[in-house]
Amino acid sequence: MSYKNIQLYINGEFLPLENRDTKQIVNPVDNEHIGEFDCATAEDLDYALDSAQQAFKIWKNTSPLYRSELLRKFAQVARERAAEIGRNITLDQGKPLKEAIGEVTVCAEHAEWHAEECRRIYGRTIAARQPNVEQTVVREPVGVCLAISPWNFPFNQAIRKVSAAIAAGCTVIVKGSSDTPSAVNAIAEIFHDIGLPKGVLNIVWGDSNFISDYLIQSPILQKVSFTGSTPVGKKIAALASLNMKACTMELGGHAPVIICKDANIDRSVEQLVSYKFRNAGQVCVSPTRFYVEEAIYQEFSDKVVKRTQQIKVGNGLDQVDMGPLAQTRRVGAMEQIIEDALSKNARLLQGGRRIAGKGNFFEPTVLADLNNDTQFMNDEPFGPMIGLIPFSNLDDVLEEANRLPFGLASYAFTSSLKNAHQISHGLEAGMVSINHMGLAIAETPFGGIKESGFGSEGGLETFDGYLRTKFITKLCE
The missing domain is CATH 3.40.605.10 (Aldehyde Dehydrogenase; Chain A, domain 1)
Structure with missing residues (x-):
């Protein structure tokens, strides 16, 4: 055809x-x-x-x-x-x-x-x-x-x-x-x-x-x-x-994800990584800022990296998990975000490079230990990039999640009803999804607040x- x-x-x-x-x-x-x-x-x-x-x-x-x-x-x-x-x-x-x-x-x-x-x-x-x-x-x-x-x-x-x-x-x-x-x-x-x-x-x-x-x-x-x-x-x-x-x-959005220490780690990793690299991360509701409770930060990070390494990149007409970025300029934007993050003491755990060839291919990427001075933490990356940030207190992480002027989608993973209640009411967003990726279906409203x-x-x-x-x-x- x-x-x-x-x-x-x-x-x-x-x-x-x-x-x-x-x-x-x-x-x-x-x-x-x-x-x-x-x-x-x-x-x-x-x-x-x-x-x-x-x-x-x-x-x-x-x-x-x-x-x-x-x-x-x-x-x-x-x-x-x-x-x-x-x-x-x-x-x-x-x-x-x-x-x-x-x-x-x-x-x-x-x-x-x-x-x-x-x-x-x-x-x-x-x-x-x-x-x-x-x-x-x-x-x-x-x-x-x-x-x-x-x-x-x-x-x-x-x-x-x-x-x-x-x-x-x-x-x-x-x-x-x-x-x-x-x-x-x-x-x-x-x-x-x-x-x-x-x-x-x-x-x-x-x-x-x-x-x-x-x-x-x-x-x-x-x-x-x-x-x-x-x-x-x-x-x-x-x-x-x-x-x-x-x-x-x-x-635009810059969706935060809060992963509490009582979350089902394996299930949250599988759902989040699969959802994150859908459409090469070029999704307004894509989970981006991963706030992970300190007690499980290392285990969660290791499993995210391992799962990310399984993402197969290539021509969308082939049997792949992720295709190219839609525009050439987005490849350069990814490189700039990573360069800025590394210059400000973030760690690159996986990916971070354009894939050789004529197309707009970029490696699925995981960054860790990001601080609020980085471009990543302030501007929506709109690409195949995860940022990991540790937290210790739920009140503080809610404040961090709400720091930006965006308020489209947000996510959290926890087995605690108390945490789920506090998070769902504390997040400033038009959509909040707890323990699954449950947004954008026909019978539910889709929209944001703030900017x-x-x-x-x-x-x-x-x-x-x-x-x-x-x-x-x-x-x-």
Whole structure:
């Protein structure tokens, strides 16, 4: 199978590749060119805005049962095409094929969840103070939405936003990642094939700053959902606030893990190492800062190193545990973090080097005895890197875990109910997972606090950012 052509998708049609600036797509395994796409012009963006606006006039009044049916069809077709879509994700993003296919099949659940929940968007009646007054509260779709999705989980992050918008009765323009466009292109193909009405979903590619600035400043656009880095998210949120646009922001993290001396060491090591090196550590909820109680620090460190040495790295199309980093620049960033840590008395227990060859491969890495002056302990590494830090007091380690301005995901391992209670309530994060890696499933909210963003995707909260509350009062005479 060859790599899919990537096209703009506006008003229910894939636009031909012509008369626009183009950008190449590369395979991070060898940095060879595998495809290209057209970059959207101002005219294209106007076309997308107008198409979404015209479609919204009809789509907002469609039956939830109809929206539910379409989302169920999407889930079915996504599962049928998972192998093909997953292969293309591996080609442009680099993750192992089993992870890429798994991303698609998991996303079918997200579509199904929204298909169910959109049938339960209810209002309420408020008892009036006079017998001839009726008071009701209804929830209505906000309008045309912009969804900006990242490169690390290109299918997953996009379909969360698209499913919520479409199910709520909104129309949506998606700006997918220019590095990993095949997944969002596949989403457009599926919706096109199952008969989603024209203009409800539109896909644009190109210069991120130009596209976000142009669309957010349009009076047509009503809501922005962004997943990406905190610095970029702040710029988009600022622009949106200047134009009074609602936002959902899922930004960066630097997830702490607290491993108490009463934890099941073998089980925690297996879960954490496997989860850490998923997608080469390029995961916003990836466990990163491992705070280990002193009594088990040496044993835990030894077992983490041993398990990390078993991680097989290579081409994602082969039988491997970890593929390349998605961009060449990330390899240099890993080297810089390690150099800084070692210069400040950290110890390198495993890995720490780029793997020779044309691709963006880096060794699974374990650092120990990190202090708060290191870059690692302050900036999200977003790569295949574990940092081990000993602790002796639970109150102190909670303070350390909460030291940073991020608050997305957090983890802890303990067999003590008392510890679990203190940790789960003491960690400042939008998500806390105790004794397992239990985040990011369809029926639970996904989102952060502090500089990790605001708003949630998934769970009962999934439609909060796509609906407006309207109070209606009637004097009945």
